[in-house]
Every structure is written in C-alpha cells, then in structure tokens.
Amino acid sequence: MQYPFIEVDIKKIKHNAKVVTDICKKHGVNPVGVTKVSSGSIELAQAMIDGGIDTLGDSKLDNLEKFKDLPAKKMLLRLPAISEAKKLVEFADISLNSEIKTIEAISKEAVKLGKTHEIVLMIDVGDLREGIFYENKDTIMETVDHILTLDGVKLVGIGTNLTCYGAIIPSKENVGQLVDIKKEIEEKFNIELELISGGNSSSLCLIQHEELPEGVNQMRLGTSIILGLVEVTWTMIPDTYNDAFKLKAEIVEIQEKPSMPIGEVAMDAFRNVPTFEDKGMMKRAICAIGKQDCDPQFMLPDDENICILGSSSDHLILDITNSDRDYEIGDILSFTLDYVAILRCMTSPYVERVYI
Numbered sequence: 001m002q003y004p005f006i007e008v009d010i011k012k013i014k015h016n017a018k019v020v021t022d023i024c025k026k027h028g029v030n031p032v033g034v035t036k037v038s039s040g041s042i043e044l045a046q047a048m049i050d051g052g053i054d055t056l057g058d059s060k061l062d063n064l065e066k067f068k069d070l071p072a073k074k075m076l077l078r079l080p081a082i083s084e085a086k087k088l089v090e091f092a093d094i095s096l097n098s099e100i101k102t103i104e105a106i107s108k109e110a111v112k113l114g115k116t117h118e119i120v121l122m123i124d125v126g127d128l129r130e131g132i133f134y135e136n137k138d139t140i141m142e143t144v145d146h147i148l149t150l151d152g153v154k155l156v157g158i159g160t161n162l163t164c165y166g167a168i169i170p171s172k173e174n175v176g177q178l179v180d181i182k183k184e185i186e187e188k189f190n191i192e193l194e195l196i197s198g199g200n201s202s203s204l205c206l207i208q209h210e211e212l213p214e215g216v217n218q219m220r221l222g223t224s225i226i227l228g229l230v231e232v233t234w235t236m237i238p239d240t241y242n243d244a245f246k247l248k249a250e251i252v253e254i255q256e257k258p259s260m261p262i263g264e265v266a267m268d269a270f271r272n273v274p275t276f277e278d279k280g281m282m283k284r285a286i287c288a289i290g291k292q293d294c295d296p297q298f299m300l301p302d303d304e305n306i307c308i309l310g311s312s313s314d315h316l317i318l319d320i321t322n323s324d325r326d327y328e329i330g331d332i333l334s335f336t337l338d339y340v341a342i343l344r345c346m347t348s349p350y351v352e353r354v355y356i
C-alpha cells in the first residue's frame with residue numbers, strides 16, 4: 001500500500017445522499033448532488049445517484065465530462081465562460097447564468113449541436129457573489145426578454161446562492177425575493193418557469209426552521225451530502241455520517257524534542273511569524289503529508305490524544321506525547337477530514353484514492 005491515501009466510504013455517501021434526498025422531497029425540493037469537492041470522482045457521483053440524486057452539479061466542465069456516461073442530468077454551477085460555451089453544451093444540460101453575452105454564446109453553440117441547453121438565471125439577493133442584483137429589476141427583465149428570443153436555450157427558472165462570499169444566512173426574506181421575481185417574470189412575459197433554485201446546503205436551514213418559501217423547488221447540495229453538515233446552523237443532519245472521508249498518512253519520524261524552537265525567529269515557510277507555547281519536552285511525530293496535499297486546519301486525528309502542531313508543504317508535525325499507543329516509524333495515522341481538507345486531498349495527484 002502506498003501512502004498517503006484518502007479512503008472514501010461509498011456506502012456512507014450513498015446513505016447521506018438518501019437521507020438528504022428524502023428530507024428535500026418531503027418539502028417539495030429536488031436536490032442537485034454537488035460533486036465539486038471530489039475532482040470528478042465517478043465513484044462518488046455514482047454513490048449520490050444510488051442515493052436518489054437525479055442531477056449532478058459541479059463547478060468544472062472537466063469534471064462533468066468525466067460523468068458523461070452516468071445516468072443523471074448535469075449542471076454547471078460556476079457561471080460558464082464564453083470561451084467554454086461549446087464544451088458546456090456538450091457536457092452539461094443546464095447551467096447557472098447571469099450574463100446575456102454568455103447566454104448568446106451558449107445559444108449559438110447549442111444551435112450548432114442541435115441541442116437545447118437549460119438556463120437558470122441567477123439573482124443575487126445579498127451575498128454578493130454571482131447573479132443580477134435583485135433590486136436591478138430592469139436588468140433582470142431585459143435579460144429574460146433577450147433570452148426568450150434565443151434559439152437553443154430555454155429559460156427554466158431562477159436561482160440564487162448564499163453563504164459563500166458575504167456569508168449571508170438564507171432567510172424567508174432573501175430567498176423569498178425569488179418567489180416574487182419569478183411571479184413578476186411569469187406575468188410580464190406570460191410564461192411559466194419550472195424552477196426556483198434556492199441555494200446550497202446552507203439553504204437547508206430554511207427547512208430546519210420550517211421557513212422555506214413556497215415555490216422553492218431545488219437546492220444544490222454538496223456539504224450536506226458529503227459531511228451531513230448544515231454549516232450555517234452548525235448542525236448535523238440526523239442519521240448522517242461526517243466521516244465518509246479518511247486520510248491515511250505514514251509516520252516518517254518520531255523524536256523527543258522541545259515544544260519551543262531554538263534560536264532567533266524569522267518567517268516560516270509560508271511567510272508567517274510563528275508563535276509557540278512552552279509545553280516542555282514532547283514526543284513529536286512527522287507524517288509524510290503537508291499543505292500541498294491536505295489542510296491541517298481542517299482535519300482531526302482519529303487518535304484523540306494526538307494533536308496537530310503544524311505543517312509545511314510536505315511535513316505534518318504532531319504531538320503524540322499523550323497517546324496511549326506506542327507509535328513506531330512506518331505506522332499509519334488516520335484523520336477525519338472537513339470540507340477543505342477533502343477538497344485538497346481529492347485534488348492532489350499525490351494522494352491516492354481508495355474506495356471502500
């Protein structure tokens with residue numbers, strides 16, 4: 001076996017997907033299974049499908065391309081670039097959009113390929129990432145008007161995203177804006193929109209608080225399926241797993257050393273001036289993994305008596321003084337990963353993927 005590797009428990013992902021899907025369906029919401037943490041893992045996408053997901057969402061077309069043979073609808077989450085319009089039409093059925101020039105480019109490519117690409121028009125209700133600002137009603141209506149004249153694209157609904165840049169909490173009021181805007185569009189243009197895409201995992205707080213505005217019928221869910229977590233309320237969804245992803249790394253050094261570095265302090269390898277607490281002599285271990293391939297801030301040793309002290313690009317430094325186990329060189333440490341660490345590990349070509 002070669003280390004480090006990330007162990008992905010497919011059964012746990014499938015289970016989480018099923019639990020989350022059931023909750024959503026009970027509230028009239030169809031969940032999009034967001035795979036972007038996995039760098040295009042077909043196994044993970046398939047686990048979501050097996051759990052009841054019918055649409056996969058990813059931020060990168062390269063990942064959706066890997067999923068091309070999976071039996072699910074494919075959604076591009078990050079606004080498409082004009083330069084990738086052709087690839088978008090090839091590998092995604094639906095995308096989130098806010099720019100008419102891009103939608104025109106999509107239209108052209110879709111017509112060429114004889115396809116119809118579905119458009120969700122993004123409205124920014126306050127988080128200040130993507131979308132037309134909700135108060136700019138003229139821009140919204142002009143954009144809709146223009147989309148309706150284009151061939152090869154179909155406006156299927158509107159959507160929003162929250163708690164990503166501005167860290168704004170989804171509420172009856174801000175997500176509710178979408179319900180009003182949808183109604184205005186439908187009346188003004190005498191059309192029906194099938195979709196209100198009400199946000200990411202953070203929007204599950206609206207279901208938790210029984211405040212979901214009537215008409216919101218889609219959510220795009222990554223973290224809640226991957227970790228069973230609703231970050232905005234910092235709650236676990238009952239009956240889900242938060243440990244489907246484990247990092248296994250090998251110990252390459254164990255030495256008795258002080259807790260305080262010796263000598264004059266400059267900047268560390270990441271341009272920080274480090275500070276240290278004097279805890280006397282320690283038994284310290286080094287694992288062969290570092291910031292290039294994981295994120296030590298977002299991982300927890302499964303041996304609760306071990307403490308992560310820090311890391312550089314390829315070294316993870318741990319305090320193993322208080323562990324009950326007598327570790328030796330070559331032993332493997334296991335870590336439970338939070339979202340950012342999963343993202344790093346799954347993206348790194350140096351971390352093997354093992355599916356169980």
Ligand SMILES: *Cc1c(COP(=O)(O)O)cnc(C)c1O
Nearest residue numbers: 034077161200201220221222223
């Ligand atoms: C990442 C992303 C999601 C999923 O976010 P989670 O918090 O992981 O559920 C949904 N929509 C968009 C537009 C995203 O970028």
